Amino acid sequence: MATRRRLSGCGVSRRDMIRIGAGGLGFGLVGGIGPVPFVLNRASLAAAAEQSGKILVVFEWFGGNDGLNTIVPYGDPMYYKHRPTIGIKERDLLKIDAQFGWHKSMRGIKHLYDEGKVAIVQGVGYDQPSFSHFTSVSFWHTAAPNSGNEYGWMGRTASALDPAGTRGNMIVNISDSQTLAVKGEHHVPLVFIDPTRFQRGVFAQEKPVLDALGAQHQPVGDAHKYVLEVSRSAAQASELVRAAWSQYPGKDNPDLRLLDLDKVAALIEAEFPTKLYYVPLRNSLFDTHVNQAAPHDRQLEYCADAVAGFFHEMHRIGRADDVVMYIHSEFGRRVPENTSLGTDHGTAQVNFVIGNGVKGGLFGTPPSLTNLVLGDNLETTTDFRQVYATLIEGWLGADAAKVLGQQFDTLKIFRA
């Protein structure tokens, strides 16, 4: 018990970490050798739940997923008019109702839907949308469309949950560089992609000096201040992540492995106090301008299988009730197919909110395929910040208006 408390003492504050000194906590615990004393018993799980409670995992399908070929409006003849070649035939769909069907590669998520755990939200976007991947994703990251914010919406959510910034490792970002969404005022996100590389290679005699690298020092400027800050948290965080990973039994799960959700599962199993996980897909694999059918089929299948595998893991770990996953892109794609058997950048898209706490079903108003806007595009019927507000308020229990700067109507997608 004492050991566990110290391990999940990743709950120490940044101030504590500075006081302890970078590496001090980590090296003292594991010494870089031997098994890590993780104790996974019921009592510790209960303690972890009390400490970390509900978890939100955002899985960002970067590249602009083609929502119309994900949740397919096969009941609307206009769909096949707009997409004579790449439109998905009715017989190839996993039907939801007389109007909509799942792309068959979405089988993994469809199973969860059948169990009543998936909310499908259609028509999600924002006014005056940008057709640029990078601009649009920055709007989503900051929750500030056609505007901006120094901090990301996850970072601001962490501030709302813990205004004093006393809780460590509130946010984890599985990425090779920090995603704007997780940038926060009071919390340094833990950013990594490969736990096995997330450690300092040192010779034994070098260790005392490495501990001194985080020594208090007057920064000469902004860049220096930033590097000093990261340096202080690096040593401690790396020990904790590696310990979690080395204990994680799901490492060889091929469904998870492809898309980094295994790292999230490992940290959750190790009882990290993290409440917010952000996992952006690597590479722009959903950017299907050309010959989109084969790559889109494959990409959806990888993603849906990974999501299914992830929830299977949550069930095994016993945390399925505590985790909600939110899936979105930076935009959908244009309604008519282009002449390269693909689709160009578009507007409104389909989102998914998944978890035991979710009331399954179709939410949001499906955009019309007849009254297109902005040059052959779908009209936005749900502002993405409504979905954010739903997650912040309905799931995490924080003040959404404070995070988002204004009040948004929420969706009734969570079980009471």
Added chain:
Amino acid sequence: MANRTGWSPGPADWKDDLAPITGADWSYDRAAHLLSHAGFGGTPVEIQQLADLGLERAIRSLVHYETIPNPKMRAFVESGLWDPSLNGFPESRPEATDRALKSGVSMGIDTKPDGNRPVQPVSDRFFYWLRATMLETRRLGYWWANRMVQTLHPLEQKMALLWHGHFATHENKVRDYRKMMQQIALFERGATGNLRDLTIKVAQSPAMLYFLDAQYNVKGAPNENFAREVMELFTMGVGHYSEQDVRECARAFTGWYFDNLAFKVDPAKHDAGAKTFLGRTGNFDGVDVIKIIFEQPVTAEYLAAKIYRFLVREELSPALNRKLGAVLRANNYEVKPLLTTILLSKDFYSQSSYGGHIKGPVEYLVTMMKHLGADTVPGVPDFNQSTIAMGQHLLNPPSVAGWAGGKAWITPGLLIARGNVAREVLVPDMTGFRDWNFAAGSDGVLGSRLRDGYDIGAATAVSDPSRMSTFDMVALERDEQFNTRISGYIGWQQAARKLIPTPRHAAQLDIAQMVLQGEANTTAEAVDYLLWRLLRVPTATATRDSLVEFLTQELGTDSIVRARTYMEDALRMTAHLIMSTPEYQLA
């Protein structure tokens, strides 16, 4: 101890002032600052040479480098992996094999007249080229990094690296190292030339045309990918043009394509009609629209900011940005006058610019070699693996937006990776090293099964079906015409047979000699010498003290003279520790 000038940034109120400093402000330390920003740093001898030139000649030598001989630059030696049958390489494996199934030949390979898997050689051929161009691109990146270390035109290489990240294309999509080679040549030649000309040349380069789907941008069916990125990322930045401008711009570029390594225009596919673009109307083509883009003041500001942030520091005030844009515009987008203005300015030598730049991973590694006086990048550790671990894969930027740079280079994980790379360079694992160019990754498992006598079906089967991924399932349900999984392995084998091996030598260093030449007598003097030589920002006293303590303990004495016969490894560890400091990440 030699007389060493200390760290001497200019006054804080020099910030944002583009007026030039004077000869009286010039010193060894200012020359060190200049070389670390306008190049990749240097040895004390190199910095002294620059200082001795005096302020104006020093800057002229960096900016107007063309007349300075550069004897170590050598052409890239190709492995001979490409042949003309690979021209028009299929975009996917299905396309490759469908071609063969339809016509009996694909990429110069005939289908077998009879027998099992008649299209297997075609599938193998497809993977051969994927592996071949990937492996050759690794060699190309390594070759380029060595140019950065060996050049006598450091600003040329620094700017070429900037343009590679700015006009980003990546081999992973382009799938042709030869087109990436053209990009490097283009960025070196145009490094400090005219930006309008460079943009036009980039827009006409096969790598970029392929990367942004120009071949699909044809009259009557414009593809906007290229037009959008030209404005959003290469010249103006978002918010300075309308969606209508994007569509009109795409029309102007219709008909542009490439054949093998040459730019071509297909008049039949070019939309010659009138376009209204950024307020102007005419029968514009691609060159015309680029010229119009360069008439916009915002273009000069956008590009000047890019150059400034890459060379000087992240933080740039709108007022200074406007002034820099005006300089670029007044000089018709010639880069040299802007560089001269920046590098001479009080702002550049102000306190805010000292340590205001976070080195990128390639820069970090090249700088390390320059600091240590090595004349090549080592083969152990592998150059590409090292920089990938630090977050930068040369010739494979993550997207068309290039690398974010600045603070994005540093996360806890990436900072740790930097220290680890320093250790691998200083204390390389010569006996544990494995050359990844000759290790087929997960495909290697299939290879060993084949060599153990299993047939292709058995070799590609998964031993425990209950643990199979859907991906593997698909592989099992394979087309009987061929087996793609085995092609990944065979393709690698075929490419590796031809690939010129990368020399796997350790960095050639003599830090003991370096410290002795620095006239260090004690461990404290040795540490101070190394800190002075390696850092552009002073480190904490506590860190310095613990380094002295470490070195003294390792050597068993505080006397460098006493320890001179055995001190190399301890000094290397000291350098590793210095390179792991927050301060070493800055310039």
